[in-house]
Amino acid sequence: MSRFWSQVVNDLTPYVPGEQPKIANLIKLNTNENPYPPSPRALAAIQAELGDDAARLRLYPDPNADLLKNAIARTHAVTARQVFVGNSSDEVLAHVFMALLKHEQPILFPDITYSFYPVYCGLYGIAYQTVPLADDFSINPADYTGRPNGGIIFPNPNAPTGRLLPLAAIEQILVANPDSVVVVDEAYIDFGGKSAISLVDRYDNLLVTHTLSKSRSLAGLRVGFAIGHPTLIEALERVKNSFNSYPLDRLAIVGAVAAMEDSAWFEECCTKVIATRDTLSAELGELGFEVLPSAANFIFARHPQHDAAELAKSLRERSIIVRHFKLPRIDQFLRISIGTDAECQALTTALREILG
Known part of the structure; x- marks a missing residue:
């Protein structure tokens, strides 16, 4: 702490990356x-x-990154006026919080x-309320009905639970909140869900964010985007051009x-990740x-009989790192990224040793 810090900085609790x-x-x-490399066409480009x-x-x-906006628009069957791009979906989300979610209501x-999400709220002075997940860790759309708010945001699939909300349930939230922006953060949607981008032409209060870090294997490039009604995109552009x-x-x-245009590579990698995920889930x-x-x-x-923190520690001793969140309700869970088949096999072998 320094006497030169602003009050905002002094009050922040920063995000802790993996x-x-x-x-x-x-x-x-x-x-x-x-676990797989990006498209060879991306590297060649x-x-x-x-x-x-x-x-x-x-x-x-x-x-304006017009080449990229046009490529995204072609991929998702929208117009370039409906596309916003930024330095990772984290930056896109940061602009979303300032441009579309900073209102009087939480x-x-x-x-x-x-x-x-709470970090952005602290940075920008945005009030918020958390809505408890159901006992099975799913999002209940009815919990977002009849509650005055300045906007709604959630990942789909949710993180870190991985649970998917069907499009019909997202529509239920949109219909119940016509005067609020509903932001669907789809960082992981390509691994098993249907994108809400298909709904943007029907709901002017819907904004969908994506990243190329996960399904396109480009975490090192830091590219993200949002798709929504042109008026929502204009708000993001105004903030972006007041920042960088x-x-x-x-x-x-x-x-x-190039990564957006190589659909065959994208689909092959996603298919392999999904197959490994299903196998690992069954083995666990x-x-x-x-x-x-x-x-x-x-x-x-x-695991009902083994402490999650101790399991993570034991795996680390075997040079395998997973993520453990020391948070209420989920402190006994481990979030395990899907690696190659060989990496996941090494994980299950190590767990068999640890569990005895």
Whole structure:
């Protein structure tokens, strides 16, 4: 703490990202990274952008990233006016909180959800109320009905639980809150759900956010986007251009465009992750774990006879890292990212040893 800190900084409780340890021969199942490489076309596009004329990096990128907006629009059958892009979906969400969720009424989000949401509220001075998940850790749309609010946000599938909310349930929330923006954070939707992007032309209060970090294997490029009614997109553009007019560099733009266009690679990687997730869920069930239904590239599991923190510690001693949240209701769960088949097999082998 310093006497030079503003009161805002003094009051902040920052987000804690997943650990990125530098340990040799590590099996890293804690940050939901894709175990497979990005599209070869994305890598080729980045190399071509450098090419023989690397001096072009002295020039600013396109502030509007029109190439990327058009590629996203084609992929999702919307217009470019309905697309906003930013430096990761975290930055996109940060702009969403400032542009669309800062009102007199508190915003609503689940009590167990992406832990960046309350951080944004603290940073921007936004009041919020948490809505408890059901006993089975699902979101109940009825809990978002008849509650005055300044907006609603939730991940789908939810994080860290992995549970999916059907489109009909999302529509129920939209219909019940016509005067509030409903933000559906779809960082993991490509691993088993139907995107709410299909609803944006019917509901002007819907905004859907995505990232290329998970299903497109581009966490290192930091590219995210939002799709919604053009008036919502305009609000995000106004905030972005009051903060950083050039959030995406030249390499990120061309790499992301190529990744969006390589649908075959995208589908193949997602299919492999889903198959491994289903196999791992079944094997953990055989070991006595309760595994929540997941539509994400991770699973959320607990063992009724073994403390989660001790399990995480024992796995770490075997150079396998998973994520443990020391939070109410979920402190006995482990969030396990889906790795390769070999990595997940090493995990189950280690758990058999630990469980005896």
